[in-house]
Amino acid sequence: MFRKLAEVFGHGLKNRSFVIGGIISLLFFLVAFLSYFWTPYPVEDINIAERLLKPSTKYLLGTDHFGRDILSMLIKGARNSVIVAFVAIGIGLGCGVPLGLTAAAKKGWVNELIMRFNDFTFAFPSLISAIMITAILGPGSINSIIAIGIFNIPVFARVARGAALSIWKREFILAARSAGKGQFKISVEHILPNISSMLIVQATIQFALGILAEAGLSYLGLGTQPPMPSWGKMLNEAHTFMHFAPQLAIYPGAAIALTVMGLNLFGDGLRDVLDPKLRRSR
Amino acid sequence: MSRMRMKTIVTLIVLTLGITINASSVMAGKSSLNLGMVLEPPHLDPTAGAAAAIDEVVYANIFEGLTRIDKTGAVKPALASSWTVSEDKKTYTFTLRKGVKFHDGASFEAGDVVFSLDRARAKDSVNAQKALFKPIESVTSKDPNTVVVTLSQPTGSFLFNMGWGDAVIVDEKSAGKNKSHPVGTGPFKFSKWVKGDRIVMARNEGYWGTAAKLKTATIKIIPDPAAAVSAMMAGDIDAFANFPAPESLSQFKSDPRFKVVIGSTEGETILSTNNERGPFKKLKVRQAIAHALDRKAIIDGAMFGYGTPIGTHFAPHHPAYVDLISTHPYDLDKAKKLLAEAGYPDGFKGVIKLPPPPYARRGGEIVASQLRKIGIELEIIPVEWAQWLDQVFKKRDYDLTIVSHTEPMDIGIYARKDYYFAYDSPEFQGLMQKLAATVKTDARYKILGDAQRLISKNCVNGFMFQLAKHGVWNKKVQGLWENSPVQANDLTQVYWAD
Numbered sequence: 001m002f003r004k005l006a007e008v009f010g011h012g013l014k015n016r017s018f019v020i021g022g023i024i025s026l027l028f029f030l031v032a033f034l035s036y037f038w039t040p041y042p043v044e045d046i047n048i049a050e051r052l053l054k055p056s057t058k059y060l061l062g063t064d065h066f067g068r069d070i071l072s073m074l075i076k077g078a079r080n081s082v083i084v085a086f087v088a089i090g091i092g093l094g095c096g097v098p099l100g101l102t103a104a105a106k107k108g109w110v111n112e113l114i115m116r117f118n119d120f121t122f123a124f125p126s127l128i129s130a131i132m133i134t135a136i137l138g139p140g141s142i143n144s145i146i147a148i149g150i151f152n153i154p155v156f157a158r159v160a161r162g163a164a165l166s167i168w169k170r171e172f173i174l175a176a177r178s179a180g181k182g183q184f185k186i187s188v189e190h191i192l193p194n195i196s197s198m199l200i201v202q203a204t205i206q207f208a209l210g211i212l213a214e215a216g217l218s219y220l221g222l223g224t225q226p227p228m229p230s231w232g233k234m235l236n237e238a239h240t241f242m243h244f245a246p247q248l249a250i251y252p253g254a255a256i257a258l259t260v261m262g263l264n265l266f267g268d269g270l271r272d273v274l275d276p277k278l279r280r281s282r
Numbered sequence: 283m284s285r286m287r288m289k290t291i292v293t294l295i296v297l298t299l300g301i302t303i304n305a306s307s308v309m310a311g312k313s314s315l316n317l318g319m320v321l322e323p324p325h326l327d328p329t330a331g332a333a334a335a336i337d338e339v340v341y342a343n344i345f346e347g348l349t350r351i352d353k354t355g356a357v358k359p360a361l362a363s364s365w366t367v368s369e370d371k372k373t374y375t376f377t378l379r380k381g382v383k384f385h386d387g388a389s390f391e392a393g394d395v396v397f398s399l400d401r402a403r404a405k406d407s408v409n410a411q412k413a414l415f416k417p418i419e420s421v422t423s424k425d426p427n428t429v430v431v432t433l434s435q436p437t438g439s440f441l442f443n444m445g446w447g448d449a450v451i452v453d454e455k456s457a458g459k460n461k462s463h464p465v466g467t468g469p470f471k472f473s474k475w476v477k478g479d480r481i482v483m484a485r486n487e488g489y490w491g492t493a494a495k496l497k498t499a500t501i502k503i504i505p506d507p508a509a510a511v512s513a514m515m516a517g518d519i520d521a522f523a524n525f526p527a528p529e530s531l532s533q534f535k536s537d538p539r540f541k542v543v544i545g546s547t548e549g550e551t552i553l554s555t556n557n558e559r560g561p562f563k564k565l566k567v568r569q570a571i572a573h574a575l576d577r578k579a580i581i582d583g584a585m586f587g588y589g590t591p592i593g594t595h596f597a598p599h600h601p602a603y604v605d606l607i608s609t610h611p612y613d614l615d616k617a618k619k620l621l622a623e624a625g626y627p628d629g630f631k632g633v634i635k636l637p638p639p640p641y642a643r644r645g646g647e648i649v650a651s652q653l654r655k656i657g658i659e660l661e662i663i664p665v666e667w668a669q670w671l672d673q674v675f676k677k678r679d680y681d682l683t684i685v686s687h688t689e690p691m692d693i694g695i696y697a698r699k700d701y702y703f704a705y706d707s708p709e710f711q712g713l714m715q716k717l718a719a720t721v722k723t724d725a726r727y728k729i730l731g732d733a734q735r736l737i738s739k740n741c742v743n744g745f746m747f748q749l750a751k752h753g754v755w756n757k758k759v760q761g762l763w764e765n766s767p768v769q770a771n772d773l774t775q776v777y778w779a780d
Contacts, residue, residue: 046651048583065529066583066647139664226647226662240507240527 011273018269024262032078039072044227052245064234064248065241073229074255080141080230081259084223085210087145089203092152097199099153100160101191104168105183115161118154126151127216134222141230144223148213152206159202163195197274204267208260215256231256312778313497315759317771318510318519320526321667322478322503325461328447329402332410334688334769337447338523339481339501341770344385345450345466348376348395348429349441355690355767357441361390361451361467362429371436371721376429382490384453385471392423398451399431411448413694417718438721439691447769469494469774479503483773495761495777507640514540514754521755521762523771526640528586534754543753544588545765546599549686551589551641553649553744556680558704561632566624568741572610573617574656575649581747584644589747594734595693598748599765602727606738606745617656629657632681636662637670641749642684649684649744675702686749690768693730696737705742 012018040060047067055062061070103114130147137143167173168191176186217223218232226233231252238248323335328345342350350360359365362376382390401407403415417437422430433440443449456465464472469491470483481501485494502519504510507527513519514534524547525531534540553575561567577591590598593606621629636646643664650660660682665673674680680702687695697714699706710733717729738745751766761775 044651044654046579046583046648048579048648051583066644066651221664225664227650240511240529242508243511243530243533 008273012269015269015272017265018273021262021265021267021269024258025266028078028259028262029082031075032082035076035079039069039075041069041072043068043072043076043229052241052248055247061251062247065237065245068229070234070248070251073234074231074251077229077231077234077252077255078259080224080228081211081214084141084145084148084214085207088148088152088210088213089206091146091149092156092206093199093203096153096156096158097160097192100157100162101164101187103157103161104164104191105187111161114157118157121151121154127213130213130217131220131222134217139222139225141224141228144214144217147217148210151213152210155206156199156202159198160195163198164191167191167194201267201271201274204263204270208263208267211256211263212260313495314500315496315498315773315776315778316500316502316518316520317773318502318504318513318522319771320503320505320507320510320524322505323481326464326472326475326481327460328450329398329452329457330408330410330461337769338771340464340466340468341447341450341768342468342772342774343470343483343499344464344468344472345447345452346468347444347446347450349445351442351445351690351768351770353763353765353767353772355765357445360445361395365441372433374431374433374440375424376431378427378429379490380427382467383488384456384467385465385486386453386456388453388455390451390453390467391426392429393426394451394453395429396421396423397454397457399449401452401457402449409448411446411689414443414446414449436719436721438718438726442691445768470499473498492774494774496773499773499776501771517756521753521759523751523753523762524766525752525754528588528640528750528752531586531588531752531754539757540754541757541759543751543755543762543764545751545753545763546590546597547686547688547749547751547766548597548690548692548768549688549749550592550595550597550692551645551684551686551746551749552595553746554674554680554683554685554703555741555743556678556682556702556704557706557742558678559681561624561626561630562681564624565741566620567626568744569610570617570620570624570656571653571658571744572741573613573620574652574658575744575746576612576652577607577746579652580645580648583648584641585747585750588750588752590750591747592745594738594745595687595696595743596730596734597690600691602730602734604731604734606734609738610741614655621656621658626657629659631659631661634660634662634682634684635670635674635680636664636684637667638664639686641686645684645746649682678702678704682744684746688749688769693733693737696733696742703742705737705740707736707740710736 045068050063050067051065053059053063059069064070064073099114103111130151133147133150134143137146173186173190176190214223214230215232218230219236221236224230224233234252235249241248319335319338321335323339324331324333326336326340328336328340346360348360348362349357352358361379361382363379365374365376367374378392378395384390399415399418399421402409403412403418417433417435417440419432419434424430450466452460453465469486469489471486473482473484475481480503483499485497504513510522510526511530514522531542535542555562555568557563581587581589581591591607592598593609594604596603621627634646634650636642646662650662653660674683694714695701696703696705697711713729713733713736717726720726720729753762753764755762758779760777760779763772
């Protein structure tokens with residue numbers, strides 16, 4: 001196991017997008033982790049006297065319209081993005097993969113049922129449906145996690161089913177079946193390990209999309225609620241200040257763009273690294 | 283002969299062209315106005331809804347009452363040209379204007395007044411301000427131009443009350459359709475309503491009084507403050523009677539095309555408190571909250587400094603106003619002490635529900651941060667207006683909320699024990715009864731002063747600030763109201779200066 005990881009990592013170092021994306025993503029996670037121990041200033045403290053200050057040595061990125069330190073808000077906002085995206089991926093993986101594996105294993109009407117249900121969910125634009133769900137359940141970060149998570153389920157179900165179907169045709173599965181293993185056992189012991197790399201790649205991409213979706217929902221006021229900062233909410237609050245304090249929108253906007261780009265690059269790189277066929281052709 | 287004829291024809295052509303050119307230059311913008319508004323009215327019948335946006339479209343423009351309230355807040359004659367009051371102050375005899383017609387051609391007579399007032403005070407009435415009509419005992423028409431209103435008790439503010447948007451006169455035939463197609467007697471006729479976009483009004487050529495100077499007036503609905511800034515900058519909107527984003531006012535101030543007029547409103551912005559719930563039942567807790575509110579920070583942070591601090595529920599520009607700000611000064615130590623005496627030395631948790639306007643959403647964040655300093659942890663729940671009306675206003679399912687009470691002279695709501703503050707004080711109710719029976723101005727002001735002191739002493743709500751009116755309009759637009767003594771965008775005297 002450890003040797004395999006080291007091998008993947010060794011190949012990865014030769015892949016430019018893996019390295020750049022990895023560094024950005026790592027930074028992002030470190031910043032999010034940092035917020036548990038330290039931020040330059042507490043983000044809940046409103047200090048009207050010091051609002052809309054320009055960047056200085058005291059406030060590295062200046063302050064917002066409530067006099068809060070923007071850098072502190074970005075740091076804590078990173079944590080918020082990580083949590084929402086992480087749990088949403090968890091929901092997607094936890095529900096989607098078993099569904100996909102079942103569909104691939106059972107075939108027949110079970111397959112039809114699961115996949116048509118998937119198509120049905122896919123037919124709705126995900127962000128708009130997420131808005132609908134948060135509108136029904138009420139705004140808040142937990143509800144936005146649920147809303148984003150639900151739309152991760154069909155994505156993972158599809159990837160899992162497609163990959164599993166191609167594995168089911170292999171000889172070693174036939175061997176396992178003739179050895180008397182049941183569908184469930186084969187799915188867990190043989191299929192899952194063989195499709196895990198694809199799932200990991202998909203999870204990285206969905207992670208980036210989750211961050212975007214969370215920012216979108218918070219921008220609309222349906223996601224994270226104050227006083228917890230969120231990048232999307234920072235953008236929303238900045239938009240009436242655009243004409244004279246554009247920095248309020250630029251910082252969170254840049255943070256979102258950079259993080260999503262980093263995670264996407266990392267996802268792309270990871271796919272190239274994990275897929276032996278692609279690796280050889282490059 | 284033929285040359286003469288040629289000349290005449292040429293002259294005629296030139297004249298005609300000249301006239302056309304003139305006419306079209308008058309048409310180009312000078313006789314129409316685009317007015318921006320943030321909230322779209324749910325419908326256009328002021329006698330059937332509490333939404334301020336309804337009056338902001340139709341008051342004085344489409345509908346008129348017996349009296350009207352002008353830009354200074356004074357009562358002026360409208361459909362009643364004059365009136366006499368009996369000795370016992372209980373009988374009002376209104377003389378109505380002659381030759382007034384509704385927009386659909388129906389003529390206005392005493393019967394319409396009787397119908398409108400009876401409809402508003404009926405049991406099944408959907409009027410949002412039924413209290414205005416409560417003192418009325420009977421309404422009778424003596425002849426087509428005279429109406430006699432008898433009151434059950436002398437009511438000092440009766441003529442003012444009849445000037446509210448909720449007391450406008452409607453025609454029985456068209457009353458049912460006023461929600462979508464309002465028919466009144468005002469200087470503007472309703473022409474169309476494109477939902478979510480605009481409401482268009484055209485000049486009523488057959489108006490009884492001074493005709494409006496504008497030929498058409500369009501009210502554009504722009505809910506997004508950033509879009510409002512762009513629309514003003516691009517010239518799509520000529521005026522915003524109350525600009526939604528106070529932070530952008532400095533930008534308009536520095537632009538020579540615009541005029542920024544900061545006026546007063548009747549909007550007391552308060553931290554409404556549910557007086558029957560948990561810790562908020564205790565006076566000491568409410569006093570602690572009053573001492574923990576830093577009004578200046580709230581006004582600066584939420585309204586960018588536009589707003590006047592208040593210490594009670596009363597408009598500071600009113601002559602009866604009593605300055606009570608210093609009764610509960612910002613004092614965190616005292617607030618903590620009071621909270622400890624009330625039995626909450628470590629504070630407690632609560633919920634604050636915030637409706638959409640920036641004064642509430644931004645103000646709420648600041649209030650939550652200020653109360654956190656004395657240990658009160660507030661969970662912030664943003665709600666839409668419909669939810670707010672249902673959960674907070676109707677069902678009283680809230681601890682704290684922030685809202686601006688924009689009705690004029692509305693201290694009387696504290697006498698309503700079923701109101702959403704759940705403030706039940708026989709002392710205050712007694713004051714209001716005394717007020718209703720008092721007609722003399724001096725005596726009325728004294729009672730109003732006592733009422734202000736009482737709610738301030740009881741800390742019914744957190745009294746924060748009087749909402750300012752941030753008017754932004756094109757420099758050439760004249761005649762818009764600077765202040766808003768009632769919820770209205772009176773366009774009757776608006777014109778373009780050259």
